[in-house]
Amino acid sequence: MADLNAVFGGEHSAHFYFRDFFYADTGMLAAMHVMAALGEQDGPLSAMIAPRDPYVASGEINSTVADADAARARVREAFAAEGAVEDGLDGMTLSHWDAEPRWWLNVRASNTEPLLRLNVEAADASVMEDIRDRALALIREA
Structure with missing residues (x-):
């Protein structure tokens, strides 16, 4: 992430890293982003994720x-x-x-x-x- 200056990185094992959080793992920040995005739409979380997870x-x-x-x-x-x-x-x-x-x-x-x-x-x-x-x-x- 640091080499690419990536904003976000994640693993299947539920570790989420944010550039603006010193590249540290924080599930709480990830959960808050998901809740904010979910609050901006009418459908369920599964509908929001489906186009981004085709596999x-x-x-x-x-x-x-x-x-x-x-x-x-x-x-x-x-x-x-x-x-x-x-x-x-x-x-x-x-x-x-x-x-x-x-x-x-x-x-x-x-x-x-x-x-x-x-x-x-x-x-x-x-x-x-x-x-x-x-x-x-x-x-x-x-």
């Missing part, structure tokens, strides 16, 4: 694993073989946006608990569920 998301799924590096390597190997591209911006993110079916996943270690966290998004529910289920099987493989 199906898994939500954050936590797994306790004995060897986090080995679990990430299994996911990396399996999905890279299918053409997924990796970036290391926040944990391990693999994406398949340049070809059908379109999806991305992120696997990262928790900073506060002995967990791996998985998030998946895709253009439709069946693709998201397939990627989610395959990634979880690889992560939780003993």
Whole structure:
């Protein structure tokens, strides 16, 4: 955010950061902005969000694993073989946006608990569920 001078940044894990709040995480400020925006329209929050959230998301799924590096390597190997591209911006993110079916996943270690966290998004529910289920099987493989 600082490099781009971004006004806002957010994570699926419900961390929201604001430039004018010293780039700090503040759920209260995010909630107040949502309430203000909601007060300016007649419809429900779901109608306000729908045009800005066109993808199906898994939500954050936590797994306790004995060897986090080995679990990430299994996911990396399996999905890279299918053409997924990796970036290391926040944990391990693999994406398949340049070809059908379109999806991305992120696997990262928790900073506060002995967990791996998985998030998946895709253009439709069946693709998201397939990627989610395959990634979880690889992560939780003993």
